[in-house]
Amino acid sequence: MRHHRLPLWALVLTVVAVALPAIATSRAQGAPTGCTVTYTTNEWSGGFTAQIRVTNLGAALNGWRLEWAYGGDQQVTSAWNAQVTQAGGAVTAVNAAHNAVLAAGGSVDFGLQGTWRTADPAPTAFALNGAPCGGTTTPTPTPTPTVTVPAECAGAGATICSDFEDQTGTVPSGTWQTTAPDCQGTGKVSVDTSVAYSGTRSLRVDGGAGYCNHVFAASTRDLSSVGPVVYVRMRVRHTTALPTNHVTFVSMPDASQGGKALRVGGQNGALQWNRESDDATLPEQSPAGVALSTPLATGRWLCLRYQIDTTTQSMRTWVDDQEIAGLHVDGVPTQNVDGQWLTRSTPPRPTGLRLGWESYGTGDDTLWFDDVALGSSPIGC
Numbered sequence: 001m002r003h004h005r006l007p008l009w010a011l012v013l014t015v016v017a018v019a020l021p022a023i024a025t026s027r028a029q030g031a032p033t034g035c036t037v038t039y040t041t042n043e044w045s046g047g048f049t050a051q052i053r054v055t056n057l058g059a060a061l062n063g064w065r066l067e068w069a070y071g072g073d074q075q076v077t078s079a080w081n082a083q084v085t086q087a088g089g090a091v092t093a094v095n096a097a098h099n100a101v102l103a104a105g106g107s108v109d110f111g112l113q114g115t116w117r118t119a120d121p122a123p124t125a126f127a128l129n130g131a132p133c134g135g136t137t138t139p140t141p142t143p144t145p146t147v148t149v150p151a152e153c154a155g156a157g158a159t160i161c162s163d164f165e166d167q168t169g170t171v172p173s174g175t176w177q178t179t180a181p182d183c184q185g186t187g188k189v190s191v192d193t194s195v196a197y198s199g200t201r202s203l204r205v206d207g208g209a210g211y212c213n214h215v216f217a218a219s220t221r222d223l224s225s226v227g228p229v230v231y232v233r234m235r236v237r238h239t240t241a242l243p244t245n246h247v248t249f250v251s252m253p254d255a256s257q258g259g260k261a262l263r264v265g266g267q268n269g270a271l272q273w274n275r276e277s278d279d280a281t282l283p284e285q286s287p288a289g290v291a292l293s294t295p296l297a298t299g300r301w302l303c304l305r306y307q308i309d310t311t312t313q314s315m316r317t318w319v320d321d322q323e324i325a326g327l328h329v330d331g332v333p334t335q336n337v338d339g340q341w342l343t344r345s346t347p348p349r350p351t352g353l354r355l356g357w358e359s360y361g362t363g364d365d366t367l368w369f370d371d372v373a374l375g376s377s378p379i380g381c
Contacts, residue, residue: 075116159223165201205369217355224255244269271294303320305381
């Protein structure tokens with residue numbers, strides 16, 4: 001399965017808050033008398049994502065529609081938790097089936113991804129069900145968030161070292177941002193305070209089944225200079241066993257594939273790597289190849305570690321400190337393991353890290369991530 005992904009480098013965080021009351025026209029399903037909109041963007045050269053929160057200050061709504069206009073040449077390419085359409089600079093977001101009801105004082109969150117060429121100014125005025133939410137505002141700078149570095153990887157020179165304890169709300173923020181590459185679905189990511197490996201917080205993913213059901217929390221860190229070997233360690237906890245159909249729960253944009261991803265996930269009930277550009281799998285999906293990988297236990301925390309050499313075709317993967325034979329690439333062909341993988345001689349060059357869920361058919365799961373570390377030196381369990 002191949003999907004185009006936009007790179008996630010040179011991210012710029014901008015927040016626009018619009019909170020002016022408005023006089024609403026009468027509407028049969030609820031009439032707002034005011035609203036606030038928070039529009040938070042991650043921007044890079046030629047692309048952006050936006051996380052949008054709408055708070056209803058009026059009567060309860062059964063069905064909502066948010067409208068705004070872009071002042072630059074932005075083009076929306078995908079969205080999640082809302083149906084978003086665009087005509088010229090005018091953009092309209094309409095509720096999804098699961099979030100149509102917006103209570104008085106309640107909020108709803110949705111997001112989108114897009115492209116731009118010459119300018120990407122944030123919108124400054126919004127209307128909810130036809131009633132304007134604001135007038136003219138200017139983007140307000142957001143203070144750089146304080147990032148806490150867990151002691152276990154503080155001395156390892158890690159580029160990413162996150163136990164999510166610096167997250168203050170339920171929506172990922174700061175160095176983690178929600179994104180849905182390529183297309184949207186019913187899945188969502190959130191910060192959970194009820195389940196954690198360490199501390200009191202973790203990243204929760206409610207991954208939905210169905211074709212093109214994608215949702216991730218993406219690190220804002222640029223990984224293009226990490227190496228020459230990239231080492232990754234994370235704690236992950238699955239509710240449901242890996243399905244027969246292909247799914248992904250870790251995705252790394254790869255410069256050697258033009259931004260398409262290296263993907264960690266499952267197929268035929270076992271852990272696997274997948275290369276998006278040519279759909280190569282590691283191990284091969286023959287019965288003998290699958291037997292050289294491993295299923296993932298459910299209902300408990302696992303330690304997933306892997307390393308990727310950016311100078312040659314070499315990869316290794318461990319689960320709870322046990323190396324997985326079927327997920328080992330050393331440049332020497334191994335039957336049922338890396339025949340597909342070694343058809344490409346260019347070594348990978350990961351540039352980003354995304355944690356979440358991609359389903360391409362059947363297969364849903366609720367899973368959690370904690371104690372995520374990535375750097376140029378090994379980081380143990």
